[in-house]
Amino acid sequence: MAVLGAVIAQLLHLALMLAAAPLVLGVVRWLKARMLGRRGTSPLQPLRDLAKLLRKRPVLAENASVVTEAAPHLAVAVTVVAIALVPSFAHGMAFAPVADLVLVAGLLALARMALALNGLDVGTAFGGLGAAREMSFAVFAEPALLVSALSFAILAGTTNLDQIGAVFRDGALGLRVSLGLAAVAMLAVALAENARIPVDNPSTHLELTMVHEAMLLEASGRHLALWDYQAALKLTLWLALVSAIFLPFGVAPAGTGPLAWLIGLLAWAAKMGTLCLALAFFENAIAKMRVFRVPEFLGAALLLALLAAALLFVSTGFA
Amino acid sequence: MPAEFPLAWALVFLPWAGAALLGFLPRERVAALVNIGVSAASFLLALLLLAEPVGVQGWTRLDALNLPLVLLSFLIGLTTAVYSYGALAAETLDPLRLRAFHVAFQVFMGAQALALLADNLGVMWVAIEIATLASVLMVGLHGTPAAIEAAWKFFILCGVGIALALLGTIILSLAARPVVGEEDALSWAVLREVAARCDPGVLNLAFVFLLVGYGTKAGLVPLHAWLPDAEAEGPIAISAVLSGLLLNAALQAVVRVKAVVGAHPETVPPGALLLAFGLASVLVAAFALWRRRDARRFFAWSSILHMGLAATGFGIGGPAGHLAGLLHMLGHSLAKSAVFFGIGAAVRLRGSQRIADLGGLCASYPALGWALVTGILAVAGLPPFALFASEFLLVTEVAATHPWVILPLGLGLLVAVAAKIHTLQLLCFGDPGPGTPPAAGPEKLHWPSLGPIWLHLVLALLLGVALPGPLRAMLGEAAGVVG
Amino acid sequence: MLTALALGLALLGLLALAALPLAGHRLAGRIVHGGCCVVSAGFALAALGGMAFGLPEEPLRLPFGPAWAGMSLAMDGLSAWFLLLLGLAGVATSLFALGGAPRGLVAWPIFLGAMALALLAADGFTLLLGFEAMSLASWALVALDHREAGNRAAARLYLIVAALAAACLLPCFGLLGAMDFAAIRAAPPEGWRAVAVLALGLVGAGAKAGLVPLHAWLPLAHPAAPSHVSALMSGAMTKVALYVMARLLLDLCGPVQPGWWGLPLLVLGVASAVLGALRANLEEDTKVLLACSTIENVGLVVVGLGLALLFRGADLGAMAALAAGAALLHAMAHGLFKTLLFLVAGAIQHAAGSRRLDRLGGLIHAMPRTALAAAIGLGAAAGLPPLSGFASEWLLLQSLLAGWRLGEIGLQMAAAAALALAAMAVALAAAAMLRFFGLVFLGRPRSPRGAGAREMGRLQVVAMLLPAGLTVLLGLFPALALELAGEGIRQLVGPMVRPPVIGLALGAGEGHSTYAPLAVALLIGLALMLLWAVVRWRSPAIADRGPVWNGGFIDPPAELIFGDPLSQPSAAGMAQPLRRMLGGTLLAARERVTLPPPGDPRPARLEAGFEDRIGMAPLTPAARIRDAVAAQVERLRSLTIRGSLSLVFATLVGLLALVAWLEGR
């Protein structure tokens, strides 16, 4: 029975994520526009774009290899698997045992690799530029992510997202400075990973500082659709990750039934909404930074995460 | 054979008889062949020693320490004779000098045997002196200015050295005189027994003179000045027998004396002095190797290095130390003479013994080149040859017993190996330098040149990792003889 | 079983001997390489069987040996694990060589045999004999093309470093006080002797494994050799050095040693990982790039070993097992995928005629199978799930994440910093591998020769697909591999522990965090299939082919048949971000852009370069000191006859005075 519940919860979660991804993107765009006093496009616009792109006939460069065809599928599939691991409204879902933070990071790295390969496939200058920069940013993002994971590992004794969430939800730990620092670090990483301002600008093309879009210049039709969808999924995943770790309130405990799920769902929607709002506000508030200042940005995140760990060493009885 | 004429003396007088015969042989080829014959005969004779009972017989003794050295000496004597058969033809020697060479060579072999087998220290001294004078003649054979300089230096330094050794011998007998009754005050066996009752002061004095005297012969720093030039002049055979045989005889004398003096508890520990000389030789030679431009001198310096290593082994003493020293002497003789054979062939082909002129041997003469590569690796103490085994034992033993010695020793070894690898690549790898004569058609090297090299290397290999049981037992026993 | 292994060693020796008379014969290559292939397979099977069905208890005493003792062979869990690696790598490389031109036939079997001997040794002499013979044989193979000055310099430095390793490891066994391993375990060293063993062992084995700062030789020597040799050198030989380090520091010195022993390993390992990975991002020669990534992976393994020491010292058995398992698994994973990648580099060099990234490109069209194998290998090297590299790095990161359990705050901070740097190294490796694949296989050809490349022969392709398949298998079933390595892990960290395994998944610590590669792989596969179906259903249209858009660039002029080379990313260009972000500080990287004046049609030029000052740090001063001392010593030689005579005289007088003084007291 519990198993069945877990499976159902997992499927619901997956469906929710897949559906929510374009919405999240759209909502963020809409919020940004509203804050700037524009009417903005409807939050559903990304869905329409996807549908339209899927209908279009894709055009491949003459020397495009199988990579161009395979990479987007691989990237989306991997991101779907990753997003299936991040708990949204309920804990103890079917994949909970394998929902490991380090694994999620690995899956995201795989998706990133696929994206970069796509950028390099036809050998254009922009693609290479974007790929090189994307990988270089990851060099600083991954340590920051893992070191902030260290804080959770110390407090929860594991890197399993499900258990981290459960431990934090029970609130046995109370509010901690170190967790705050880790949260800031992780948000910075999230901005970098999703090519948001100040690291990259998702809404421009052919700007010399661009990273993410540069790798998609040759993509068209369904390939472009897949890439856009993957971006949306990734954004959603990161927001869900942040909410799952730092805002685990109201998430249905393992083994509970539909009612708890409903509460969890509402709580989750609220959390995602606030995060979107925060993101939109942040992006409007600051300007994009020069490419070679990104390492400093992420390096600061890394240092914050290290500081969090150090505080834990001192504060907790482990020291 | 009758006891009053033991095999040992036969080993001495057979080569001398051969020398006398060779003195009257005008024809070069015949002389070379006779030379080989005599060497072969004396080698077979030496093999008979294996059946001889161990012990003292008049002025001579036979024990596990000198038996392997004697066998090795005559083996190298034989291979050297074989090698010279091919090599001397190319040397620019008038018949008289050639005859002188053959005579001196056999005289040297006889004296070498006597030096190794002598029990009476006086006799041993005489033998070493004869061997020295014979090799002085061979060194100066070419009569070029460099050769004369080398020979004169050799003569003066070793003359002084031998005189000091004699003084040491006399003082030793003076020390033993009061305690030996009617026995021979110069017999090593007797001395070892009575040493504990002798006056430590006199023993110290004797050891100082003997160490400096025979140490000069063994080429220990700072008494080494004669060695590099002496080994680099004269026919290549000289380099082989000097580094392969004479040094061993001198070092064996030092070790035997050390055994005598060390038997007395209150003397200044002779091992420490020997160890100091050994380390000095290792360090100085290791760094000097980096400045060599002449191939034969390079390997002469490496002889100093290896004598230093063996001296270090004997210096730290103990069964392991002595075994390491002895093994090192044997392995060094084999490997070094092999390398000298190879260098000699290369010098013959290229007409110069400067390293720069010899470069790129593997490219122009593959067979010789790779043989030389193997030989130099063996000399550098890399596996699987004997010197690797002995250096392994030496270093581990030093680290176990005298840890502080490991610093200079390890440094010296490392610097020396690096230098040898460097020179090896200069000699054998790359393209022949400009100005070197191109390889004239097919490689003009026949078995007398390459055969000895490979024979020595195979023996060094066996000595290193695949020693047959009886030999292993003998070496172990030898370590005990002077322990 | 040991007898069979010994016979295998003998067979290799015979092959080496047989190569001498066979030299130049038509079948020589077939016989030697085929024989090596068979023997290596035998090694692998023996090791596998030993680990699966029980290892031989008693060591085998060989009937011969050095003058003072016999040689002895033994196979315990540790040696079996590395022997398995050696066997697999040996099979692949020999197979590859079988397809190519026969070269270095004498040294190759000796190389294989020496490594096996070092792994199977049960006493110090045998170990070092194998270790040095291994260096010697590989030196001969490095020097195979000795007519090129670069190779000569590389070979010289290589052998000198090997000698340094020997000069450090020999005293170790002297300080350990015994030759026989069992005897050493019975009486582990104490006090300053133990510390000396640690230092010497670290320098000796580390120098051979290419650990910073003694790594300068590795990027020179590995590329200089023929590719199958480089493959075995990077894949197996560095592991033999790591085996010696583990055997010496963890096993022989035993659990009595304090935990802080792990600290130097941790520091050096992390430094190697970061520096190697960064260099791999800047190098422009395929084989040098791979060699640098070897430095990185060696560093990661050493980090694992250091953590194992730290945890063992803190009595955290499970954590120690986790770290040791990570080290062993990563050693195996790297051994396999690095072998594969060097073979790929060899295939590329043979097919496209160059090793330089800037002369290659677009090979995925000409060599699809090679590209597939390369993709697998590079993916594993980049630490991507579900391949082998990720499994081992997951374990490593988990053990680093558990570093806070060490209690002492200094160690905790060290572990946290190590975690950050290790993660950075992994990400750097990913960047380097992407650069490799993107520049070599994707894009357009950068040279006519590269445009004319063809797929390799069947044997070579098989030789590449074999380690590729093994990489995938190891990635999917790391738990089974670790179960096999269990004995080895116990050898390293104590008899009580069990490998960090839960069923088919890897489990860290109390098993809270788990990694189930099979499940992940299945999920990805499922998602891919569904996605493919959906996309096909929603968007049936067949893709068109058209000229590359390239952001609106004009088409290249007709004479540029490969397109405009300047519109393609170059090796230096791909390296630019990291060169600017990290290269300046770590590798003294520099860039110079020369812009022609306006109106000048010449293109702008970017010159970029770097120098590995850390790698050169130990070398140049040593050479300078050596020359200075040698110059001083040379003055001894320049004495005249009277001068040297007075030297003798002075020695005599000095000794007499010494004796007089000693007796005066």
Place this chain on the structure above:
Amino acid sequence: MGFGQLPYDVAHLLGGAMLLLSFMLLYQRRVAAVVSVLAAQGAVLAAAAAWQGFVQGAPQLYLTALIAAVAKAGLIPFALRWMIRKLALARGVDPALGIGPSLVAGVGLVALAIMVTLPITTGAQALAREDLALALSVVLLGMLMMITRRNAILQVVGLMSLENGLVLAAVGVTGMPLVVELSTAALVMLVLVVAGVFTFQIRGRFDSLDTALLHPHRGEEG
């Protein structure tokens, strides 16, 4: 035997005479004179050997004395003179270390020799001990001469007087087997022959016996 007795006094007297002659070797400025001093030393050595033979009642020492008289006092000086005349050598000695300093150094060496020998040989007979001290001094002085004189002939002379010191020590030891004396004597002749050969070769090559001229001809120049 002991102090104040005739055998001791005579032996001591002869030893002292040899030491004195060694100093004269160092003191001389003319090659010819050096050779005649060497001859005198040989003669004294013969006397010492004979006296020891008489004291110890060891007949083989008379033989030694005879050899010494013939070789050291007769043949060798004669050969050296002949060589000098044959090669028309420069008459001067041109020492590397001045006469005065070398004498001072000699005194220091004698002091060292006595310091080393006297306190230690308490076990041995006084006679041997005294002779040992003297012989040691003679040996050291011989070496000093070898390293302070440039001329090849003088270096040979130094070697000879060094050997004299040896024989002096040898005869001092009671019961020293004959082999040593014989071999010593024989080898002295051999050494002389070899030395002669080379002196001629050096002379022939370099028109001088200044061994410093050999130095540039070490192999591996530059």
